[in-house]
Amino acid sequence: MSDIVDFLPTLLQGALITLQITLGAAVLGLVCAFASGLAAVSGNRLARAVSRVYVEFIRGTSALVQLFWLFFALPLVGIRFEAMAAGIIALGLNIGAYGSEVVRGAIRAVPRSQVEATIALNMSGYQRMRRVILPQAVVGMLPPFGNLLIELLKGTSLVSLITIADLTFRAQILRASTGETATIFLLVLGLYFVMAYASTLGMRALERRAAASIGQRELKVDRSKVIAGTVVS
Amino acid sequence: MTWDWEFVAEILPELLRGLVVTVQATLVGAILALTLGLVFALLRRSQLAAVRVPTAVFVEFVRSTPLLVQLYFLFFVLPSWGVLLSGFQAGVIGLGVHYATYTSEVYRAGIEGVPRGQWEAATALNLPRSRVWRSVILPQAIPRVLPALGNYVIAMFKETPLLSAITVAEMLAVARDIGASTFRYLEPITLVGMLFLVLSLVAAVPLRRLERRVGH
Amino acid sequence: MAIDNSPEVASRPQPSAGDMVRFEKVVKQYGDNVVLRELDFRVAPGERITLIGPSGSGKTTILRLLMTLETCDGGRIDVDGESLTHMSRGGREVPADEKHIRQVRKKIGMVFQQFNLFPNMKVLRNVAEAPMHVLGMPRAEAETNARRLLDMVGLAAKTDAYPSQLSGGQQQRVAIARACAMQPKILLLDEVTSALDPELVAEVLNVLRDIAASTDITMLCVTHEMKFARDVSDRVLMFDQGQIIEQAPPDKLFSDPDHERTRSFLRAVLEER
Numbered sequence: 001m002s003d004i005v006d007f008l009p010t011l012l013q014g015a016l017i018t019l020q021i022t023l024g025a026a027v028l029g030l031v032c033a034f035a036s037g038l039a040a041v042s043g044n045r046l047a048r049a050v051s052r053v054y055v056e057f058i059r060g061t062s063a064l065v066q067l068f069w070l071f072f073a074l075p076l077v078g079i080r081f082e083a084m085a086a087g088i089i090a091l092g093l094n095i096g097a098y099g100s101e102v103v104r105g106a107i108r109a110v111p112r113s114q115v116e117a118t119i120a121l122n123m124s125g126y127q128r129m130r131r132v133i134l135p136q137a138v139v140g141m142l143p144p145f146g147n148l149l150i151e152l153l154k155g156t157s158l159v160s161l162i163t164i165a166d167l168t169f170r171a172q173i174l175r176a177s178t179g180e181t182a183t184i185f186l187l188v189l190g191l192y193f194v195m196a197y198a199s200t201l202g203m204r205a206l207e208r209r210a211a212a213s214i215g216q217r218e219l220k221v222d223r224s225k226v227i228a229g230t231v232v233s
Numbered sequence: 234m235t236w237d238w239e240f241v242a243e244i245l246p247e248l249l250r251g252l253v254v255t256v257q258a259t260l261v262g263a264i265l266a267l268t269l270g271l272v273f274a275l276l277r278r279s280q281l282a283a284v285r286v287p288t289a290v291f292v293e294f295v296r297s298t299p300l301l302v303q304l305y306f307l308f309f310v311l312p313s314w315g316v317l318l319s320g321f322q323a324g325v326i327g328l329g330v331h332y333a334t335y336t337s338e339v340y341r342a343g344i345e346g347v348p349r350g351q352w353e354a355a356t357a358l359n360l361p362r363s364r365v366w367r368s369v370i371l372p373q374a375i376p377r378v379l380p381a382l383g384n385y386v387i388a389m390f391k392e393t394p395l396l397s398a399i400t401v402a403e404m405l406a407v408a409r410d411i412g413a414s415t416f417r418y419l420e421p422i423t424l425v426g427m428l429f430l431v432l433s434l435v436a437a438v439p440l441r442r443l444e445r446r447v448g449h
Numbered sequence: 450m451a452i453d454n455s456p457e458v459a460s461r462p463q464p465s466a467g468d469m470v471r472f473e474k475v476v477k478q479y480g481d482n483v484v485l486r487e488l489d490f491r492v493a494p495g496e497r498i499t500l501i502g503p504s505g506s507g508k509t510t511i512l513r514l515l516m517t518l519e520t521c522d523g524g525r526i527d528v529d530g531e532s533l534t535h536m537s538r539g540g541r542e543v544p545a546d547e548k549h550i551r552q553v554r555k556k557i558g559m560v561f562q563q564f565n566l567f568p569n570m571k572v573l574r575n576v577a578e579a580p581m582h583v584l585g586m587p588r589a590e591a592e593t594n595a596r597r598l599l600d601m602v603g604l605a606a607k608t609d610a611y612p613s614q615l616s617g618g619q620q621q622r623v624a625i626a627r628a629c630a631m632q633p634k635i636l637l638l639d640e641v642t643s644a645l646d647p648e649l650v651a652e653v654l655n656v657l658r659d660i661a662a663s664t665d666i667t668m669l670c671v672t673h674e675m676k677f678a679r680d681v682s683d684r685v686l687m688f689d690q691g692q693i694i695e696q697a698p699p700d701k702l703f704s705d706p707d708h709e710r711t712r713s714f715l716r717a718v719l720e721e722r
Contacts, residue, residue: 060430062391065405069426072409072418077235116518117565121579121631122554131578135569150297157299161398168302181310189298189306196297214568215611 007174007184014170015191021156025091032096037103058097064158066090071162087159095152106140139210146203150196167191241420244411248424251407258325259390265329270336296334301395303327308399324396332389336382343378380444387436391429469494469529469667476523477510484510485691495665499678502688508671512637516559517550528553529634558633562640564620566612573608576627598626602656618649622656638670673718679703687711
């Protein structure tokens with residue numbers, strides 16, 4: 001039992017790093033997801049093509065490969081990132097590609113009749129997107145975003161392989177120095193689980209608020225849509 | 234430092250050997266994930282709480298925690314409990330069990346998507362439980378979710394580089410070794426990325442066709 | 450509000466040079482299916498016309514073309530003296546661009562069969578949103594105007610509700626207020642009561658009767674509600690396979706149609722009531 005007390009401080013510090021990276025990558029990912037998702041539904045052919053290339057490229061390659069490439073390969077052509085930055089950028093771009101498909105799908109899921117109503121009221125394209133389509137689309141984005149957030153949280157463990165002192169890294173260090181493998185790894189798994197659960201609760205609260213913004217009490221989630229295509233790496 | 238095509242030609246055979254390991258790991262892991270996932274899905278529908286609840290807890294726990302840490306657990310912790318696994322064995326078990334938790338959700342959605350009326354008809358015909366599953370439910374549940382299952386197999390393929398952390402000589406591990414000994418990381422890692430990209434895109438083609446046939 | 454059934458209705462001015470709506474040789478097809486073949490028809494300012502006919506005859510297509518929800522494959526459409534489908538550029542006539550279309554579209558409003566209210570906005574905002582952002586009305590003025598319109602349709606008490614909390618009849622009345630808030634010259638009504646439970650139909654039709662009686666807005670209705678058509682219309686047009694096969698004031702068309710197709714259609718529709 002005293003082992004746990006010894007391990008906890010350093011593991012919690014690692015957890016803090018994990019959360020920082022998760023947050024940073026989540027923000028970057030959100031920006032990329034919206035930029036790419038909106039480009040994918042726009043009338044501009046070039047924008048649609050750029051978005052498609054971004055999404056297919058990222059989703060077609062492995063997250064760890066992308067991370068290593070950013071950290072090991074890029075310096076050789078002159079672009080050097082320090083570890084934290086490389087981690088956040090790689091994970092952010094990665095999750096942004098998956099998020100882009102969520103944004104695109106949610107916008108296209110808004111019924112065509114809403115578009116027709118905005119045409120009948122002579123709204124401009126910008127007004128239509130900003131005031132009617134996006135607010136409704138965002139409501140449908142929340143459940144898949146919740147899943148992606150958990151994938152991102154798990155994905156941050158990869159940064160331990162480029163020597164960032166996150167939760168997984170510290171677990172390895174402790175293992176090497178104390179040999180108390182079972183306790184350490186069970187603790188670490190437990191800490192990740194707690195963070196994931198907290199994130200799920202947070203997302204559910206957000207979903208309830210979103211449901212309220214369209215006058216419903218609970219969001220109706222189509223489970224089958226939530227499953228397909230929400231895996232990182 | 235610029236791109237060196239001669240170097241690429243030199244290292245390609247080695248990388249392709251790594252690819253073989255990658256593909257092997259993916260196939261074994263996929264078989265495990267696809268069968269175990271179905272088992273999990275069925276167990277979670279059990280009438281006995283003693284079966285249902287621990288399964289659900291286990292599945293949620295594995296699904297919410299990183300695969301990398303689970304791989305470390307299998308590779309480093311099990312030996313102290315007397316179970317010695319090689320890197321490859323720990324790798325495919327870790328991959329398979331982790332992805333079984335995803336596929337179990339897919340199977341669950343497929344099973345729940347079978348219309349109620351099918352169950353009722355089976356009851357009306359007094360079919361035994363196992364027959365209902367074998368002849369009525371699963372044949373309707375599984376085809377519809379094959380695309381989603383296929384997507385997860387491709388996802389597993391792309392997660393195999395994690396196995397490099399437990400000494401498996403798959404593609405990325407080979408690339409890193411080349412980089413470490415020649416100090417040229419650009420070509421090996423880029424090549425690995427390209428190989429993943431090409432293979433995933435190629436694997437996606439039959440999957441898209443399957444999606445359309447199944448009516449997505 | 451008195452309903453204007455007087456004989457004067459039947460002698461309103463016939464379509465003339467100052468047409469509010471003019472369709473000239475309009476063609477519309479979906480794939481191989483030609484819905485409108487070189488259709489010509491006109492509507493005078495302030496006129497109330499009802500379009501009846503079997504489904505697929507093209508009546509809804511006419512409304513959708515006018516509201517620019519579809520584009521026509523041939524011919525031209527003019528609204529209040531301006532072309533909806535074409536514009537002049539460098540002395541020549543070319544197909545209209547989005548900017549031009551928006552300019553002309555200002556005069557047209559539409560109420561849909563499925564109401565199409567914005568679920569992410571409360572009732573008041575649904576009505577005030579477009580006047581604020583499209584007409585540039587200041588918020589206070591737009592909201593006052595919206596409240597007035599909602600009061601007119603009998604929903605003053607529901608300004609703070611979300612559409613999902615209202616009945617179908619209430620939602621449709623909000624939709625009518627929303628369309629009127631844009632002060633259109635032409636109001637298009639596309640089967641606005643067909644999606645409602647029977648007991649909710651009357652409240653919506655009464656609102657439309659009020660509007661017909663108290664304003665001189667031009668109205669084009671597609672409906673199966675024959676009594677309503679009779680009360681409100683100056684002219685009823687019977688469509689079949691993309692052509693107008695008969696048009697007349699309601700008293701004439703409903704009681705003594707000339708065309709056999711019109712007779713059989715009316716028989717079938719009146720029988721199911």
